[in-house]
Amino acid sequence: MHIRSALLVLLIGLFGSFQTLAEQWWENPPEDNEQFIYGLGQGNTLAEAQQQALADIAGKLSTKISSSLDRITQDTGVAYSDSVRRQIRSEIRDTELSQFQLVNSKVTKPQTIALIQLSRPKLATLWRNQIIETAGKLDPMLSAHTIADFQQWLALKKALPLAEQNRNLSVKLFALNGLAPGPDLHHLLKKRLAQQPMRVAIKGSLPKLNRALLQQFNQIGFVSCSSNCHLTINYHHSIEHDLMFGEYVSSLNLVYEVLEKKSLIATAEKNVQVTSIASHKSADEGSVSAVVSDLERRGLFQVVGLEI
Structure with a gap:
């Protein structure tokens, strides 16, 4: 009788221990394996807890990005900048990891805990x-x-x-x-x-605008060219002067033409008006500066009328 009672007590104790271990999955979540990556998260609702669990998985993948890129560089010789590394790690965090399954959840007010697994x-x-x-x-x-x-x-x-x-x-x-x-x-x-950059010629007589165009070339990947060019950016300008309320007025009309070989592929027009209290020359300089500012703000392709 005493032996049976002792066995009964032992079995109840073991069952209680197993039950406690089973209930404590949130303290000892499963280890990742070849089939699944596990994520643990908590939030005010089950949905929030699952999102945090997904973030947990994303964080695990993110930590492997740098070592993966180092390995690729070692194998191929292609180096990756810090900005590229940050971008890919950020993409991992933003990825909608839809291939997941809820494994377990526990509500402990006011928090809910969720364990999910992602199928590799x-x-x-x-x-x-x-x-x-x-x-x-x-x-x-x-x-x-x-x-x-x-x-x-x-x-x-x-x-x-x-x-x-x-x-x-x-x-x-x-x-x-x-x-x-x-x-x-x-x-x-x-x-x-x-x-194999695009070789592009500039034809126009405004030095400040020409320098600004060359800067645009550098940003885009064009190179300046004088002969046998892929493209020619040709512009014509005219300036009219006036006096208005005692100020000098400069009205600049600028027409861009883009030619591929000898064929016109784009054209655009720009008009600016600038006033100065000093002189027409000062107003002229201001009008050219306005054209350059427009080029820097909108970019070469939009300014010259190239559809991209």
């Missing part, structure tokens, strides 16, 4: 399909080894954000499951554009 294979498949899709759009652009005209150059320039998305997804996939990424298409596009 499912998320990897999603990201891999997106990489394949973007690569399918970019590969044909890179297959042409020579940039023949402005439209081809512009297509490559416009493709940079898509190539950046492809690169970032490849790095995130590498951090997720160790799958080494393919060629960095963003790096290849930038390299192609740097090696």
Whole structure:
């Protein structure tokens, strides 16, 4: 009788211990493995707790980004700046990690605790399909080894954000499951554009505007050219003077023309009026400065009428 009572007490104690351990999953969440990444979070509601758990998973992936980029640099020689590293880590935090499942939850007023698991294979498949899709759009652009005209150059320039998305997804996939990424298409596009820039001539007689145009070239990736150029930016200007309420008035009319070889591909007009109490020369200088400011504010493509 005493033995049975002792066994009964022991079994009850063991059951209580197992129950306590089972209830304390929030203190000892499962370790990540090849199939799942686990996230633990808490909030005022279950939805908030799940969002915090997703943030926990994003943080785990984010910590692997730097080591993944270091490994890619070691294998390929392509170096990544701190800004690129920050950008990809930020994308991980902003990613809608939809391939998750609620494993457990506990309500302890006023907080709710949630444990979720994220399927590595499912998320990897999603990201891999997106990489394949973007690569399918970019590969044909890179297959042409020579940039023949402005439209081809512009297509490559416009493709940079898509190539950046492809690169970032490849790095995130590498951090997720160790799958080494393919060629960095963003790096290849930038390299192609740097090696084969648009050669552009400037024809116009306002030195200050010409200097401002050259600065725009540097920002865009154009190079100044005097012969055999891809594009020519030609501008004509005229200035009219007047006196108004004792002030000197300068009215500047400026017409831009963009030619590819000898074909006109864009045109735009700008009119500015500036007054000065000093002289017409001072007003003229102010009108040119206004044109330059407009160029710096709106950018070359918009100012000269090139649709991008």
